[in-house]
Every structure is written in C-alpha cells, then in structure tokens.
Amino acid sequence: MKRLRLERWASQIQQPPRNPRLYLQRSFAHDARAPRREWQIQQPQQQQQNHWRDQSRGAITRRHASTAASASAPVENAAWETPPTDSINHDSAPPASSTALFTPSHLRATQSAKLSALHARLSLPSKLPLQTLARCLIDPSADPRPAYNNASLAILGQDLLGYYTSEYLTCRYPRLPMPVLFAAQYAYAGNATLGAMRAEWGVEAVAAPGPEVDPGLLQLKRTIPGNAMQEGEMRRIKDMPQARRLGSGRRNEDWNYRRGTTSRIVRDDQFGDLHTDLPAAEEHQPYPGAAISQPGGSETSPGAEQPAPLDLTNPSSSSSADPHPTTLETASASFIRALVGALYLHAGIPAAKHFHASHILSRHLPLSPLFAFTHPTRDLSRLCAREGLEPPVARLLSETGRHSRTPVFVVGVYSGKEKLGEGVGSSLNEGRVRAAGNALRGWYLYSPPESEVVVPSEVEGAVGGAGNGEGEGGRRARKWKPQMVDIGEIIT
Numbered sequence: 001m002k003r004l005r006l007e008r009w010a011s012q013i014q015q016p017p018r019n020p021r022l023y024l025q026r027s028f029a030h031d032a033r034a035p036r037r038e039w040q041i042q043q044p045q046q047q048q049q050n051h052w053r054d055q056s057r058g059a060i061t062r063r064h065a066s067t068a069a070s071a072s073a074p075v076e077n078a079a080w081e082t083p084p085t086d087s088i089n090h091d092s093a094p095p096a097s098s099t100a101l102f103t104p105s106h107l108r109a110t111q112s113a114k115l116s117a118l119h120a121r122l123s124l125p126s127k128l129p130l131q132t133l134a135r136c137l138i139d140p141s142a143d144p145r146p147a148y149n150n151a152s153l154a155i156l157g158q159d160l161l162g163y164y165t166s167e168y169l170t171c172r173y174p175r176l177p178m179p180v181l182f183a184a185q186y187a188y189a190g191n192a193t194l195g196a197m198r199a200e201w202g203v204e205a206v207a208a209p210g211p212e213v214d215p216g217l218l219q220l221k222r223t224i225p226g227n228a229m230q231e232g233e234m235r236r237i238k239d240m241p242q243a244r245r246l247g248s249g250r251r252n253e254d255w256n257y258r259r260g261t262t263s264r265i266v267r268d269d270q271f272g273d274l275h276t277d278l279p280a281a282e283e284h285q286p287y288p289g290a291a292i293s294q295p296g297g298s299e300t301s302p303g304a305e306q307p308a309p310l311d312l313t314n315p316s317s318s319s320s321a322d323p324h325p326t327t328l329e330t331a332s333a334s335f336i337r338a339l340v341g342a343l344y345l346h347a348g349i350p351a352a353k354h355f356h357a358s359h360i361l362s363r364h365l366p367l368s369p370l371f372a373f374t375h376p377t378r379d380l381s382r383l384c385a386r387e388g389l390e391p392p393v394a395r396l397l398s399e400t401g402r403h404s405r406t407p408v409f410v411v412g413v414y415s416g417k418e419k420l421g422e423g424v425g426s427s428l429n430e431g432r433v434r435a436a437g438n439a440l441r442g443w444y445l446y447s448p449p450e451s452e453v454v455v456p457s458e459v460e461g462a463v464g465g466a467g468n469g470e471g472e473g474g475r476r477a478r479k480w481k482p483q484m485v486d487i488g489e490i491i492t
Helices: 006-014 020-027 036-062 069-081 106-111 113-121 130-136 151-172 178-189 191-200 261-267 328-347 349-359 376-386 428-444
Strands: 393-400 408-415 418-425
Touching: 106 130, 113 130, 130 328, 151 178, 151 328, 151 349, 178 191, 178 261, 191 328, 328 349, 376 428, 393 428, 408 428, 418 428
Parallel strands: none
Antiparallel strands: 393 408, 408 418
C-alpha cells in the first residue's frame, strides 16, 4: 500500500484562498499610466514582498498537520494578507492615485475583439487607433482622470455636432422659428437620439467599471435609481424635469425666470435649455492651469509666481476620489460626441463631416409636427400684412355630413387668388384654424434649391488652396454662394 504524505496535504489545507484580483493587479502593474520612475521604485518593494512570501510559504509547508492547525489558520491568513510593516519602505511608496486602475489599460485595446468589431462596423478610418476608441468609451464617472476619460473629446465633439447640425438646418430651412430650430437640433444631436444610436451600434455598457472588464464596453458608474423628493418641494425629482438648474447666467437662478427667446439664445445651451449641474457664475472657478489675462501693457515680472503644471494623470482636486454617477443615456451621448471629436483630431474635417452625414443627418426627422401655433389665424394675418399681401380669407371648399354626427369640412385660406393653405375639420372653425396652421408651416418650411445650398463648412480652407479649389486635406471645396437670410418669424 502506498504511503500517504500528510505533510503535503496539511500545507495545501492551511494555505489561504488566492484572490484573483491580486494577480490581476500584478499583471497590470506595469502600465503606461504609471510613470517609469515610479515603476522602478516599485520593483525593490515587490522583491521584498516576494521574498517575505517565499519565506512564509516555506514555513507553512514545513508545518505538520495537527489539531492546532485549524485554530491558528485565521491568524496565519491575516499575516498572509498583510506583509510585515518593517520590511517595506513607506517613504518611497508612490501615491495610490497614480497607480490605481479605474478602467482597463489602453494596452489591452489592441487585444479586444469588441473594439475591433466596433471599428469595422462603423467603417472608421485607419487613422483612428483602437486606443483612442477605447478612451472614447470611458466616461468621467468611471475614471476621473482627465488624461484617460472622454471629457475633453466630448466637448470638442459636442461643438462639432452643434455646428454641423445648425448650419444644415439654417441653410436648408432659412425661415425656421427659433423654438423649432432648437427642437430640431435636439432631435438630431440630443442625448436621447445619441443614446439610441449607441444601442443601435451594439455597444454594451458595464454594470460597474473596473480594470478587469473588456475595453470594448462603455465604462460608467451608474446612478442609483430612486424616488427622492426635491428639497423644499412637494414633488419627486424624476417628476420635476431638470430640477437642478444652476449656472444659467441669470440674476435669479429660478427655473421659470426670464425664459424668452433672446435669453435662450444668449444664455442657454445649443438646444435652448438651461445649463444643469453647473456652479453659479459667482462661484465658478477657472479650470486648473487656465490662463488669466493681464492689464494692457503690463508684463509679467521674472519673479512672479508661475501657475502649477497640470497633472492629467491624477484626479483633479475639485473631483473627489469617488466620482459622481451618471445615467446610461448621458454616458452614451458623451461617447458618441467623444468619437466625433476623436475623428476630427485624427482624420481631419472630411472624416468628421462624413460621420455626421452618415449617422446624424441620415436619420429621418419630420419638421411639421414640431410646430405648435397658439393663434395661427392671427399670425397669418400679421404675416400677410408684413409681406404686403392681401388679408387672408377662409373659404369652404367641400363638405359632407353637415347634419350627421361626423361632419367633415374642407376649408382653404386665400390671399387674393392665391391659396395659402388647406385644412380639414369637423367644424368650420376647426377647418379654418387648421388651414391657417398649414399655411404658416408652408411658409416656414420653405427650402431653396439643392444646388443653391452651400453650408459654411464646405468652403473651409478654400482660400488657402492652390487656386484649384482644394481645401484642407486635399478635399474639393465648393465655391461660396450667399445664402438666404429671412427677416424672422412672426411674433404676436
């Protein structure tokens, strides 16, 4: 009969369970996020820890099985988890923020099948590397470090999307009222639309961020759902749209203060909505490293205090170690905006415009339902008076079932002999109102011929070309044509 070696059994039982996260951190310890000098400092410490761990393993394997082994196991496990403090030099230990991994390393981007599939699925240019695409998927709620999240790229992409969308709508529909223009811009490039695009592309989101997840997933820290009550109100936060509205630039920060069209253009965002989650104007501090202008003619003395250099590898002092959570819709919109900004930086203006035309302007948006007239007959009368036309007159074109339960009247609105609009209603007054509304829609939705429409971004770089109309990047720039500028909407 073969002899049993109880010494090997006892050593296997007494060893503590191995934590896979320890090996994961060791595999990602040598990362580009940690400076090379700090990595060289960490090597002696790891050698001391490994030397202590080898000594502990030897002591455990030499210990024989006994009845006292089970009682001393918790103490040995505690010693195994924390190395002795006298063997580690704490003076040379780097800060935890510089080596902590909030999200997957960019070195794993080239090994991610999800990233490669997304790059091919969107037909992105080869100039856009997979590492940048992986950074576009990192929301600031998952990684607060500015050098590794997509906050800076999202700001650039948001401005580009707003610029390309607004010039498209303004040049093709020069008579659109400002409220309809704001609604159309939100329908094309708002958070709801961009969130739906992320789902259509097949980009999945993580349940919780961490260095062990796939780089091809959307990294974000989700907000906790709930039905909390708004402070000082008798309504829930989710029932009070945009409850926290700060940083609007108004003297009074109430949500219903000075909400005119001019105020929406000057003080609000590109969609005409109040800025949310922003500090008040008097409390707003410039971002770290922001340049401060000096009085005219004054020069900075050599002994003047120089601003501290930016540290983009660590979270800023204003953001805590635990970043604020966000919603999936907001993180999805930030990802797509960051992707547009990355395309602009890596591949230039043609790639960004092609992406905008393929994924944003290709979506169907009917503009007629965006109009909501309160007094269409009065607005039509003011419009005819402004344009020098005859006053509008409503005429009955056809009817059926006048004395039945469901009558139908077809009413047309005429200015002289010209029919401006036509509407159908169950009464004469309803048909007249609908006809006036359709006449106003026909006026505001006027579009010049396609050959006459030239947006400003299509002629960028044409002046600096070699005389052959070629703009930046060798692309063919169109010749500029003056676009129609309407006198404005009717305000009653």
